[in-house]
Amino acid sequence: MNCPNLNSRRPRRKPHPLPQVVLTCLRHERLIALFLIFATIFLTSCTNTVETPAANATVKDDLSKIHAAMRKIEPFFKPMGKPEGYDWLGSHNEPGQTFDEYVAGDPTKPTKQRNKIYVLPLGTFTSQQKKVIDITAGYLEAFYGLPVKMMAAKAIKRPLSVKDSRRTKYSKVEQVRTGYLMEDVLKPILPGDAAALIAFTNEDLFPDETMNYVFGQASLEERVGVWSLYRLGDHASYDVFLRRTLKIAAHETGHMFSMRHCIKYECVMSGTNYLGETDRRPIDACPECSAKIWWLTGAEPAARYKKLAEFCRNNGLAHEADEFTRKAAAVR
Ligand SMILES: [Zn+2]
Ligand SMILES: [Zn+2]
Known part of the structure; x- marks a missing residue:
């Protein structure tokens, strides 16, 4: 999905009035820097909260079962081909992350204390968007095997301050700063038992003055993230909009559990640069990424x-x- 990842270390570029698709690429690179900061803090702090894996014999046994299941679902997935046009991997040199690398990397996992995914509708929505958010909550529950709690919808207080909102020629509406939403709106209401709090909003978002917009942003250290439906094209068709939202929710939640972008298959965890690329991807995770979820959740x-x-x-x-x-x- 069009979001930062843990691996890329591309140099930051200055914003420039380039075609929209190119600007999309630049937005991602800027986000990578943000994400690396979050990831560094998170990886430093998570050692106290990650549950210790079971005894070695059990882990070995589980891993062999997981590897056997991985092989059985390989035929359902299309190997990642050579990137075309503005595809994500054409502009992002990513190493990927196998299941074995994931396990060896001591990823963040839900704990006994933090075992729920919270979904917050933030702001105002059309009836179709509300329906899709409800369905997405159900998908996350089935996908990650964790209880998902829908929080009561919360309004965004207006007027927003000058530093937390803006209007530019790149957006027809007032944009809201992601940092404000995460720090001032989400963090104060983060439940103690949350593995992650995901807010969906219909606002157009921006992280700072160097970027035109972002689809979303997450702070792994703080376990909060916000994703916008604004640019997902809910006017296109209900089916398309639903599938895009399911993919983004599954993908971004995967990042919150330390899953990196997938380069092995066309996979829900693969990075995407534009909606056409998102539409090409399945709503499911490939063998390598599904194995991470089985291992992560014990499913x-x-x-x-x-x-x-x-x-x-x-x-x-x-x-x-x-x-x-x-x-x-x-x-x-
Ligand atoms: Zn991503
Ligand atoms: Zn994958």
Whole structure:
């Protein structure tokens, strides 16, 4: 998804009036710097909160089962091809992250104390957007196997200060600064048992004066993030808008559990530079990334796929429901 990642260390460029697609790339590079700061703080601090893995024998046993299941779902995924046009990997030299690398990297995991994902509708929404946020909460629950709590919708107090909002020629509406939302709105209401608090907003967002807009931003150290629906094209079609929102939610939550961008397959955890690339990606995670979720949450692969199939069937995602059902059968 169009967001920062832990690996890239590309130099920051100055903003410049370039075509929109190129500007999208530049926005990502700027975010990388922000993300690296968060990641550094987070990786330093997480050692006290990450649960110690089970005894070695059990881990070995689990890992071999996970590797066996990974092989069984390989046929469902398309290997990542050579980047075309403005594809993410054409402008981001990323190393990827295998399941084994992920486990070796001591990633952040939900703990006994912090085991819920909170979803907050922030601001005002159309009825279609409200419906999609509700469905997305259900998808996160099935995808990560963690309880998801929908928080009561919260308004953004206006007028906003000059430093927390702006109007530019790149946006038709007043934009809201992500740092304000995370620091002043989300952090004060972060529940103690939250593994992550994800706010969805219909506001157009910006992180600072060097960037035209961002789709979202997360602070891993603080366990809060905000993502905007504003540029996801809810006017396009309900199905397209729903799938984009599910992908962004699953992808960004994956980052909050230390999952890096995937370069091995067309995968929900692959970086994307534009909505067309997002649309090309599945709502599911590839074998390497699914293995991370199985290991992270202790989910049994077949049972998890059955839940995902049921979720998709109940929400009009017939193709995905069929795929998840076949994956459930494959990993049995
Ligand atoms: Zn990302
Ligand atoms: Zn993947």
